[in-house]
Amino acid sequence: MTNSLGDYVHMLDTKSHLVELIHHYDSILQNPDSPLNIFKTLITEEKYSCMHKLRKIREADMEGMI
Numbered sequence: 001m002t003n004s005l006g007d008y009v010h011m012l013d014t015k016s017h018l019v020e021l022i023h024h025y026d027s028i029l030q031n032p033d034s035p036l037n038i039f040k041t042l043i044t045e046e047k048y049s050c051m052h053k054l055r056k057i058r059e060a061d062m063e064g065m066i
Contacts, residue, residue, distance in 0.1 A: 018054040
């Protein structure tokens, strides 16, 4: 649960940043010509890590609404 407006704004920034990262990772992974594909395994792991963090934040949001 957030304690202040600053914490809430930081959480929104974090959520937005994670969503942007996930989209960026998707665009790299969907482009077979990307030179970054040599890091495909690492990018995939990071994408799933971001998805997990985002899910945890969203779960905390839902618990705060109850």
